[in-house]
Amino acid sequence: MxxxxxxxxxxxxxxxxxxxxxxxxxxxxxxxxxxxxPDFRSPGGLWSRNQPIPFDAFVARQDARDEAWRRRFAMESVFKTARPxxxxxxxxxxxxxxxxxxxxxxxxxxxxxxxxxxxxxxxxxxGNTTYARCIGCGKRYEIDWVKWCWDRTGHAPHCTACDEPVKTATISFGQAxxxxxxxxxxxxxxxxxxxxxxxxxxxxxxxxxxxxxxxxxxxxxxxxxxxxxxxxxxxxxxxxxxxxxxxxxxxxx
CATH class of the missing domain: 3.40.50.1220 (TPP-binding domain)
Known part of the structure; x- marks a missing residue:
């Protein structure tokens, strides 16, 4: 009804x-x-401006990881100021x-x-975009730490424990x-x-x-x-x- x-x-x-x-x-x-x-799918949503980056691309290419984190940092003020x-x-x-x-x-x-x-x-x-995890060992990282690494090197960081890429703790297309x-x-x-x-x-x-x-x-x-x-x-x-x-x-x- x-x-x-x-x-x-x-x-x-x-x-x-x-x-x-x-x-x-x-x-x-x-x-x-x-x-x-903002939502993802509606006209004017995030995916109408930027196609999502698949998980396999994130794993395989530094430029894809850099772009994924560039987009996340662009949204940081939105996530930090949002209230229920x-x-x-x-x-x-x-x-x-x-x-x-x-x-x-x-x-x-x-x-x-x-x-x-x-x-x-x-x-x-x-998943959750307010923090990050290593895609190898699962170690947790805060967004501020990732941004600090980004500001120093200009690239998305790797895990300090196992050297695998660090990603927001979200599930991307193609990820289990x-x-x-x-x-x-x-x-x-x-x-x-x-x-x-x-x-x-x-x-x-x-x-x-x-x-x-x-x-x-x-x-x-x-x-x-x-x-x-x-x-x-x-x-x-x-x-x-x-x-x-x-x-x-x-x-x-």
């Missing part, structure tokens, strides 16, 4: 949340645009109330943690999905009785299969997204209004 107006959408969503015992949100870029972080929006805060409120055990997210911006979710209850399917996170996400999708797919185009697989897993396991599905998705016909409720407006009433005090 597609909500016909904002008020009835909020009321119906509130009823569904109240009736559910376990609510699992699945979030995409749309929940963070209110926080000033109404959507993040509403989910955090439901989390504190015991309705939400964890949030599944395609986002890499750390805003769910900043909104009040414990770090271990944010299941990051595509994180097994533990995907397993936990699938289990949560199977256990919930309501899944909220929020701000995701639901076209990036395998993560986009999680709402289908929830639905096939007996959960109700709500899709909140400005544009239609391929999974709208599966949903019990489709809300095509601004995410902040829809979830704002659930922020609490």
């Amino acid at each position: 597609i909500a016909s107006d904002l008020r009835s959408a909020i009321d119906r969503l509130g009823d569904m949340i109240a009736e559910a015992s376990v609510v699992v949100p699945f979030t995409g870029a749309g929940i963070s645009t209110e926080s000033g972080i 929006g109404r959507g993040h805060r509403a989910l955090a409120n439901l989390y504190r109330a015991g309705k939400i055990p964890a949030v599944l997210t395609q986002n890499i911006d750390n805003l769910h943690q900043a909104s009040g979710f414990a770090e271990h209850d944010v299941v990051e399917l595509h 999905m994180p097994e533990a996170e995907m397993h936990r996400a699938a289990e949560l999708a199977k256990q919930c009785d309501l899944m909220l797919a929020i701000g995701s185009s639901l076209v990036v697989w395998p993560a986009a299969g999680l709402p289908i897993t929830a639905k096939n396991s007996g959960a109700k599905l709500v899709i909140i997204n400005n544009e239609s998705t391929d999974q709208d016909e599966l949903a019990d409720l489709v809300i095509r209004y601004d995410i902040g407006e829809v979830l704002g009433p659930f922020v609490g005090n």
